[in-house]
Amino acid sequence: MTDAGARRLLEEAEADVARATERLVASEGFAELLARVVANLVALYRVTSTALDLVIRHLRLAGRQDVTRLGRQIGRAEDKLERVLQEVETLQERPPAEATGPAGRSNRQAAVGGSAVTALVVATVLLVLHPPSLSGGGEVVALAVGVLALVVTTAWATLWVAGRSKGGPR
Amino acid sequence: MRPAEATAAVEFGHILLTQDEAEIGATPKDIVWTHRSTTLYRYRSERRQYPVPVLLVFALINRPEIFDLRPGSSFVEFLLEQGFDVFLLDWGRPGDEDADVGLDDYVCDWLPWAIRETLRAAGQQELTLTGWCIGGVLCAMHATLERARHVRNLVLLTTPIDTDGSLYAHWVRRQSFDVDALTEALPVIPGAGIDWANKMMKPVTNFWTTYRKLWDDVVAGKPRRVAYQSMAKWVADNPPFPARAFREWMTWMYKRNDLVAGRIRLRDRRVDLGRIDHSLLVVTAGADHIAPRAGTVPLLELVSSRDITHVDRPGGHIGLMAGSKARAEIWPQVGDWLKKRSYAKEDV
Numbered sequence: 001m002t003d004a005g006a007r008r009l010l011e012e013a014e015a016d017v018a019r020a021t022e023r024l025v026a027s028e029g030f031a032e033l034l035a036r037v038v039a040n041l042v043a044l045y046r047v048t049s050t051a052l053d054l055v056i057r058h059l060r061l062a063g064r065q066d067v068t069r070l071g072r073q074i075g076r077a078e079d080k081l082e083r084v085l086q087e088v089e090t091l092q093e094r095p096p097a098e099a100t101g102p103a104g105r106s107n108r109q110a111a112v113g114g115s116a117v118t119a120l121v122v123a124t125v126l127l128v129l130h131p132p133s134l135s136g137g138g139e140v141v142a143l144a145v146g147v148l149a150l151v152v153t154t155a156w157a158t159l160w161v162a163g164r165s166k167g168g169p170r
Numbered sequence: 171m172r173p174a175e176a177t178a179a180v181e182f183g184h185i186l187l188t189q190d191e192a193e194i195g196a197t198p199k200d201i202v203w204t205h206r207s208t209t210l211y212r213y214r215s216e217r218r219q220y221p222v223p224v225l226l227v228f229a230l231i232n233r234p235e236i237f238d239l240r241p242g243s244s245f246v247e248f249l250l251e252q253g254f255d256v257f258l259l260d261w262g263r264p265g266d267e268d269a270d271v272g273l274d275d276y277v278c279d280w281l282p283w284a285i286r287e288t289l290r291a292a293g294q295q296e297l298t299l300t301g302w303c304i305g306g307v308l309c310a311m312h313a314t315l316e317r318a319r320h321v322r323n324l325v326l327l328t329t330p331i332d333t334d335g336s337l338y339a340h341w342v343r344r345q346s347f348d349v350d351a352l353t354e355a356l357p358v359i360p361g362a363g364i365d366w367a368n369k370m371m372k373p374v375t376n377f378w379t380t381y382r383k384l385w386d387d388v389v390a391g392k393p394r395r396v397a398y399q400s401m402a403k404w405v406a407d408n409p410p411f412p413a414r415a416f417r418e419w420m421t422w423m424y425k426r427n428d429l430v431a432g433r434i435r436l437r438d439r440r441v442d443l444g445r446i447d448h449s450l451l452v453v454t455a456g457a458d459h460i461a462p463r464a465g466t467v468p469l470l471e472l473v474s475s476r477d478i479t480h481v482d483r484p485g486g487h488i489g490l491m492a493g494s495k496a497r498a499e500i501w502p503q504v505g506d507w508l509k510k511r512s513y514a515k516e517d518v
Contacts, residue, residue: 014374014378014379014382017374018372018373018374018375018379021373021374022371022372022373022374025337025370025371025373026337026340031340031341031344031347032344032346034341034347034370035341035342035344035346035347035348036346038347038352039346039348039351039352042351042352042355042356043355045355045356046355049355064266067266068265068266068267068269068357069267070267071265071266071267072267072268072269072270074267075206075267075268078205078206079206079279082205082283086283086286
């Protein structure tokens, strides 16, 4: 037999064996055997590992479990740090001129509303405390000017105090 | 043994013994962001032409260097040459301390955080999310939760969606395979164990044929040393799988097939694939035994995207995108698809 013939026979045999072994590993018997072998290996590992850990612990040495515990804590700390870092970066990336956006507009609307409410309350109190006599036009004008000045001043002061108490740039 | 065979045996042994010296993931890149074991990289490029960045997300098993396997055979290199701004999300190597990390952490926290950092670094509002295998599932889950916010394009490479009829499901969808006991005992599932299970799906191909072909090449005097070593090094590098994430993955995807049924809930939000309305590219491989085409195709009917492209090519789960033919066959298709969808919106 020539070398080429022998080689061809060898390759055919190899292909046949390959197909046969692939059928074998796909069989129920092999799958069951694999499962049992894995279960036995796991049990063996568990027994050995537990015994070794006991020996190490009784020698008052840091064992694998202790190192693993520390490693896990470091991992969790790193997870938290990453989340905090992302929050910080998100805040840094936020555009600074928020007052020009919709939020800024709502702030201005709130300020105008606050002024109106304050003006109404102050004017009502003044009217109750000092009801006008309506005896002279000059007094009425003076009273109106006085009330207006007081209302504007009070409204401005109220908003200024409110803005300071929030502590933010708004 | 003839002298030529003795020489070949020495060469063969040398290739196997020095495979760890192969350089993979060599394209220059910068770290953009790190969190726990996760790292986001941005590849250096002076040819960025398309504003929408591409974020690559690989599976939780094996390492993401498969996107950038070796010079001349690197999907990342290809994308950079085409003018894309490329980022890579590396899940790292979880340790025992990550036992309580679940799929929700990946989908609801780490992936959106990486997207956020990608957009910040690129100075953009939207990106292309490209997931491979489990990475594809994570991306799809994210796209259902963060609907159309920052993801413009979704690219899913050999991604398992409907696991009915798959070999994995056959192995684990039985009471005797107690995934709860497994994940209670082990804080992380060893990557080597998962790799062994993957290889057992095609035992002769993985444990024999690969080496036999290498031997034949060496005897013939044309060993593909660099190609073999880089792939072998990548295949052998298996990070562990966090226990809770593994339990959720196996239970939801394989024991109960919850994803396709819309029964998965992450932080009180339902993962409904119907909410995917992004431009969608789905790539399947005809000979994929890990994420068979039949298990991916149902996605095309479930999503609400109007712009859907399905590319199906012969090839395996990894070989399709990282094999010797990928550069000539599949990458240009992916690149062309991306180019049409990676302009700034005002330019469209």
